[in-house]
Amino acid sequence: MPANPGPIEGLPVWQRLHGVQFHKCELQLIKDKGTGLVATEPLSLVADEEGFKNDRPLLTVPRGLALSAEAVREYANVDNHFRELLNATGHETARGKIMLYLLVHLVRSRQTPSDSHRVAASPWTDYIKYLERDGLLPSMWSEGERNLLQGTSLEQAVAAKRNSLNQELEELCEKTKQLDFWNELFWEQRKISFEDWALVDAWYRSRCLELPSSGDAMVPSIDMANHSYDPEAYYDEDSDGDIEILLRPGYSVDPGKEVTISYGKLKRASEMLFSYGFIDKAYSTDEMTLMVRSFEDDPLSRAKEHIFGGMPTVQLRRTDGVLKWHSPFLHLMCLNEEDGLDFRILQDNEGGRQLRMFWQDKDVTERAADFEELTREHELCSVFRLRAVSILLQQMVDQLGRLRRAPQYEDGNPIHVDASDLRPVCVQAAATLKEIEGSLLEATVAALEKEQQDLLADERVKAYLGSMEEAPMGTAPSNAANEDVDFS
Ligand SMILES: C[S@@+](CC[C@H](N)C(=O)[O-])C[C@H]1O[C@@H](n2cnc3c(N)ncnc32)[C@H](O)[C@@H]1O
Incomplete structure (x- = not known):
């Protein structure tokens, strides 16, 4: 569905650099769905005498790359400016922490070496350049596009979401005005806008997974897998905490075909559109x-x-x-x-x-x-x-x-x-x-x-x-x- 999925040609280099490993599959552009995971060789998981076993995950992401509340806290421990920002905003929830981190790295991804008030870079500074930005969640639709929702249950829900995003941004402004570094960067240099805050909220809603050990987290590259209600694969954490995508027992995928995961239980159409920007008519409550x-x-x-x-x-x-x-x-x-x-x-x-x-x-x-x-x-x-x-x-x-x-x-x-x-x-x-x-x-x-x-x-x-x-x-x-x- 995303119209502008970003220049994914550069992504394999980023992945190699940061230890992301693919096995018999790769990321490709898929019609009407943006980027997705595609098999490059036949994939199948058949039972032997020991039962079903993946010999190797299709995709493995080092745990250090996962963006969770804990990861944001760790980043704050080593970056004084970010710690000051996190403390001032008082964000307690995983959502608040992850969105703040994404916002800061969105700003960083646009900075040039000659800019003052440079934010410390992290692997996410480059990764977010590959993320979809065109705003396909209704909270980011243009006014004309939002008018198309008139009479649906999303009409009020989207207006309420935009109001609350606005309020959150105003609160952020209020709480960071007295911080020299962030006041200069965010508000004097006007490096952030409502659209940026709505974008990081959209990323959080549409790209976060619930990991067994760290809770809500965005996992770079795993978040490029698309959804299906009858998915061929699933995600999990291994004994080291690395995050992987594994083929489901009894499933096989031909080369060139997409490998999907599930984004959760069956939802209503409005919920799918609100949180993920698409509706699967055959599978909505x-x-x-x-x-x-x-x-x-x-x-x-x-x-x-x-x-x-x-x-x-x-x-x-x-x-x-x-x-x-x-x-x-x-x-x-x-x-x-x-x-x-x-x-x-x-x-x-x-x-x-x-x-x-x-x-x-x-x-x-x-x-x-x-x-x-x-x-x-x-x-x-x-x-x-x-x-x-x-x-x-x-x-x-x-x-x-x-x-x-x-x-x-x-x-x-x-x-x-x-x-x-x-x-x-x-x-x-x-x-x-x-x-x-x-x-x-x-x-x-x-x-x-x-x-x-x-x-x-x-x-x-x-x-x-x-x-x-x-x-x-x-x-x-x-x-x-x-x-x-x-x-x-
Ligand atoms: C976690 S991301 C998956 C990667 C995404 N395709 C990309 O280009 O970055 C979730 C987004 O992918 C798209 N998507 C995932 N599954 C889809 C599906 N079954 N049909 C259409 N779009 C889908 C939606 O835009 C959704 O918000």
């Missing part, structure tokens, strides 16, 4: 996650969101043609004071004040995600369910409409994009995602319509709706949910 919108005029919405704590989402999943949805927040969102939901401010043991949530006078603050269960025995259970189904149906219809429409601004005006600015791989990936998620949304709408009809035929629902019609003005439940939802 039939599910998606969307945000649920609170009622704008629900006076309890802030309290509900506060107590719920997590993201108000709905998960849609189709298994063997059967559509299921799951949204703990939606079940809470549909309830109001007239139903028996209540919020109280209580004093805790330390004298502080705490917001607590009550359902039928019982404190259920810790069970905010359990309202489907909590309302199951209630006499109006099917009424509550009808509210949830109707709200979700409306939101899914809106979502589907948005997905099917050409990109437009919030005010409804169409967004004009010059098609020549859109990379074909992005257009294709967005179209595939829309096809997968559009089909799932259509099935969701159909399933919700059917459930809504069934609920409207329920005797208790009919009685409830009838009582609401008969109730004199002002005595019907005045809840936000009922006002918003047209049960008909």
Whole structure:
């Protein structure tokens, strides 16, 4: 898929220099996938009396080249400037450490001998020149390309990712302003940009492996192997900690054919596109996650969101043609004071004040995600369910409409994009995602319509709706949910 996989001709020299060994395979450019591992001789792993055994790994990378949190700490021990930077940013996670290291070496890879404030080089300074830079993860797509995701589950996810990348960069600026060396290099000389930070984040997400002993790590050359759900090979660490690619038992590969590994368990299409920049339609789980919108005029919405704590989402999943949805927040969102939901401010043991949530006078603050269960025995259970189904149906219809429409601004005006600015791989990936998620949304709408009809035929629902019609003005439940939802 990468359009610009870098000048890999120079890579074998780098690999020889740093002890990377290939056996019966090499790196080659592969159509629509960038660089990949390809067999140069017949590969097969058949069992002898001792069972299956690789006589030699297809690829071996010395452990000292792996970029893990530990490796970054070791580098910081010998490089004073980097140690100062790492301490100032306070990065505790493997992601933070690895991204900072990559950023610094990205800057270094562009420096010339005449530059001031030179960063100490490492094998990674040269290796990253071979890494894909064209930004095929959606967080790096151009604005026009990101507009192609309108109506998909990635629309908000990508916007949120870019916001958080921006915030991280601002924090980095804040924390390094007082460090002379890095302030001069990063901010005075303007050697880094948002695109650089987004690029190292994309490298981290799409190229890191989980190693048995060192956890998340980028391993140069192993990270050139492409993914398949039925891979011929796998990666492992040997007894010295070196990282290797080995053929899987029972598999054989003809010369000229690609050797793939697995990037992990089956994922949804949006996750694959988000983290790896491609979708394998035949192998993606039939599910998606969307945000649920609170009622704008629900006076309890802030309290509900506060107590719920997590993201108000709905998960849609189709298994063997059967559509299921799951949204703990939606079940809470549909309830109001007239139903028996209540919020109280209580004093805790330390004298502080705490917001607590009550359902039928019982404190259920810790069970905010359990309202489907909590309302199951209630006499109006099917009424509550009808509210949830109707709200979700409306939101899914809106979502589907948005997905099917050409990109437009919030005010409804169409967004004009010059098609020549859109990379074909992005257009294709967005179209595939829309096809997968559009089909799932259509099935969701159909399933919700059917459930809504069934609920409207329920005797208790009919009685409830009838009582609401008969109730004199002002005595019907005045809840936000009922006002918003047209049960008909
Ligand atoms: C770990 S890298 C693999 C090496 C990469 N091909 C390169 O040129 O550097 C992961 C990236 O390779 C590409 N890739 C891996 N497996 C793929 C596949 N099955 N189909 C399309 N692209 C794939 C995607 O761009 C992904 O983000």
